[in-house]
Amino acid sequence: MWPFKKKPKIEYLEAAELNFTQVDFTERFGDHLSLSEDEWIETIPMNRTFPDGKGGNLPPIDAIGDEIYRIASRLSEIRESFRVPTDGVYCPVCHIANIDYAHLRNPCPKCGPSTPCLRLELATLHTIQSLRSFKQHKNSVQQRGK
Numbered sequence: 001m002w003p004f005k006k007k008p009k010i011e012y013l014e015a016a017e018l019n020f021t022q023v024d025f026t027e028r029f030g031d032h033l034s035l036s037e038d039e040w041i042e043t044i045p046m047n048r049t050f051p052d053g054k055g056g057n058l059p060p061i062d063a064i065g066d067e068i069y070r071i072a073s074r075l076s077e078i079r080e081s082f083r084v085p086t087d088g089v090y091c092p093v094c095h096i097a098n099i100d101y102a103h104l105r106n107p108c109p110k111c112g113p114s115t116p117c118l119r120l121e122l123a124t125l126h127t128i129q130s131l132r133s134f135k136q137h138k139n140s141v142q143q144r145g146k
């Protein structure tokens with residue numbers, strides 16, 4: 001018998017400990033099911049969801065295009081080493097995503113050849129869940145401090 005732990009291990013992650021493989025996310029769970037290959041949807045920079053704009057390995061909130069792209073490209077390489085059926089592509093500079101994996105490392109339709117599309121997980125349910133538990137934890141800390 002192994003010991004069972006009732007509390008999930010990742011319930012209270014500190015922002016600095018979070019590790020992402022993409023810098024943007026799509027808002028709705030199931031985007032990969034409802035979109036067509038011609039549709040580009042807006043993505044949200046993940047660092048904007050943190051109170052001070054600092055989350056794990058994400059670029060700082062005041063980072064500009066090139067810097068964001070460099071970080072996002074490195075993270076995308078990690079995702080590119082394995083294949084997940086719900087993955088699509090995105091541009092971390094103009095914040096758009098598409099389900100067609102054929103766009104990977106091909107020019108972003110808005111930014112052009114200088115900004116090839118990177119890999120994005122469209123079904124970011126677990127990401128959003130960890131962000132929520134982070135926020136809840138943060139709120140409870142703030143309330144206790146009053």
Ligand SMILES: [Zn+2]
Pocket residue numbers: 091092093094095108109110111112115
């Ligand atoms: Zn773009």
